[in-house]
Amino acid sequence: MKPTSRAFVLVSITLLISGVAQLAQTAAPPASSKTADALELVKQGQKLNSEGKQDEAIALYERALQMSPNLYQAEMAEGVALDLEGKYAPARQHLSKAVEIATPEQKPGALRTLAVSYAFECNLDKASEYDRQAFDLLYNAAKIEDAAGAANELARIYLECGDADNAFQWYQTGHLTALKLPNLTPAQKDLWEFRWESAMARVRARQGRKEEAQQHLAAAKAILDKGGNPDQARFYPYIAGYVALYGGDYKTALAELQQANQKADQKDAFVLVLLAQAYEKSGDKAKAMDCYKQVLTINNHAPTNAFARPLARKALAGQS
Numbered sequence: 381m382k383p384t385s386r387a388f389v390l391v392s393i394t395l396l397i398s399g400v401a402q403l404a405q406t407a408a409p410p411a412s413s414k415t416a417d418a419l420e421l422v423k424q425g426q427k428l429n430s431e432g433k434q435d436e437a438i439a440l441y442e443r444a445l446q447m448s449p450n451l452y453q454a455e456m457a458e459g460v461a462l463d464l465e466g467k468y469a470p471a472r473q474h475l476s477k478a479v480e481i482a483t484p485e486q487k488p489g490a491l492r493t494l495a496v497s498y499a500f501e502c503n504l505d506k507a508s509e510y511d512r513q514a515f516d517l518l519y520n521a522a523k524i525e526d527a528a529g530a531a532n533e534l535a536r537i538y539l540e541c542g543d544a545d546n547a548f549q550w551y552q553t554g555h556l557t558a559l560k561l562p563n564l565t566p567a568q569k570d571l572w573e574f575r576w577e578s579a580m581a582r583v584r585a586r587q588g589r590k591e592e593a594q595q596h597l598a599a600a601k602a603i604l605d606k607g608g609n610p611d612q613a614r615f616y617p618y619i620a621g622y623v624a625l626y627g628g629d630y631k632t633a634l635a636e637l638q639q640a641n642q643k644a645d646q647k648d649a650f651v652l653v654l655l656a657q658a659y660e661k662s663g664d665k666a667k668a669m670d671c672y673k674q675v676l677t678i679n680n681h682a683p684t685n686a687f688a689r690p691l692a693r694k695a696l697a698g699q700s
Contacts, residue, residue: 414447414448415447415448415451417447417448418443418444418445418447418448418451418454419444419448419451419453421440421441421443421444421447421454422440422441422444422451422453422454422457424440425437425438425439425440425441425444425457425461426457428440429457429460429461429464429679430679431679432676432677432679434461434462434464434465434679435465437457437461438458438461438462441454441457441458441461442458445458450477450481452478452481452482452483452486452490455474455475455477455478455481456474456475456478456490456493458471458474459471459472459473459474459475459478459493459494459497460475460493460681462474463496463497463500463681463686464679464681464685464689466500466689466690466693468497468500468501471497472494472497472498475490475493475494475497476494478490478493478494479491479494479510487514487517488514488517488518488523488526488530489514491510491511491513491514491517492510492511492514492530492533493681494510495507495508495509495510495511495514495533495534495537496533496537496681496682496683496686497681497686498510499537499540499541499683499686499687500686500689500690501690502537502540502541502542504537504538504541504543504546507534507537507541508534508537508538508546511530511531511533511534511537512534514530515527515530515531515534515553518530519557524557524558524560524561524562525558525561527557528554528555528557528558528561528572529554530554531550531551531553531554531557532550532551532554532575532579533683534550535547535548535549535550535551535553535554535579536683537683537686538550539582539583539586540683540687541687542586544583544586544587547579547583547586548580548583551576551579551580551583554575555572555575555576555579558572558575559572566608567608567609570603570606570608570609571608571609571612573603574600574603574604574609574612577596577597577599577600577603578596578600578615578619580592580593580596581593581594581596581597581600581619581622581623582619582622582623582626584596585622585623585625585626585627586626588626590627593623593626593627594623594627597619597620597623600616600619601616604616614640614643615640617636617637617639617640617643618636618637618640618648618651618654620632620636621633621634621635621636621637621639621640621651621654621655621658622654624636625637625654625657625658625661630658630661630662631662633654633658633661634655634658634659634662637651637654637655637658638655640655641655647674647677647678648678648684649675649678649680649684649685649687649688649689649692650684650685650687650688652671652672652674652675652678652688652692653671653672653675653687653688653691653692655671656668656669656671656672656675656691656692656695659671668695669695669696669699672691672692672695672696673692673696675688675689675691675692676689676692676693676696
């Protein structure tokens with residue numbers, strides 16, 4: 381081959397390789413760009429989920445996972461949306477995947493979300509398995525306040541699923557953990573003492589120990605009256621209503637829970653479901669059904685909704 385021909389061929393090959401490379405870049409955006417686009421889809425999906433449009437949200441999460449497989453945020457978000465739809469088995473597949481791929485910083489939150497998923501069906505063995513792991517991780521990382529919160533969360537799951545004895549044990553763990561916070565101010569100590577007395581009032585009410593429940597309720601009120609934690613005052617009517625409901629005093633329960641519902645910055649699914657039960661016990665089925673309907677408009681993924689949403693679905697299904 382002549383030198384000129386050889387040079388022509390080399391130039392042609394170079395141009396061809398360059399063109400293929402440019403085409404490949406156009407057809408396959410960089411991974412970072414794909415991840416950014418996938419995260420934007422997750423953000424859009426979360427907005428739809430908050431509006432109660434779980435199917436549309438899930439479709440966006442699926443697209444996000446196609447673009448960026450093993451995307452933690454998409455796995456978490458899809459699991460949450462599926463839980464809210466009552467599709468618990470597929471929800472846990474996504475949430476388990478999120479736990480698997482989570483960074484060390486993300487792991488406790490992913491574990492707690494998976495625990496809440498099991499709380500929707502009151503699967504206490506699984507809920508406790510994952511919340512205990514979260515507690516251990518947080519405690520060992522010296523994140524004392526978060527660890528106390530995880531313990532109290534597990535206690536609440538036990539309580540609302542009917543296991544008051546284990547609820548007591550984990551509320552006690554949360555309380556003692558919180559008191560290990562360094563440089564605890566008097567107001568902070570009062571906050572955790574208020575949470576403890578509030579928890580004990582509810583535990584004793586569920587155990588049928590009415591007098592003790594009232595004593596703890598009075599102790600909680602006395603702490604609030606000291607004035608160190610004014611932002612906690614809005615929770616008192618809920619606690620008083622809870623104690624009254626499980627104590628069989630439905631008139632007081634209605635009055636307190638109505639006040640709790642009015643004081644809330646935003647609707648609380650659990651307060652609404654307690655209020656619905658108080659209306660039912662008082663013979664006002666229409667108002668009870670209205671409360672249950674309101675529960676299903678709340679789309680957060682928290683223990684409160686894990687308890688309230690299945691109850692509301694069941695009550696409303698009985699109407700159809």
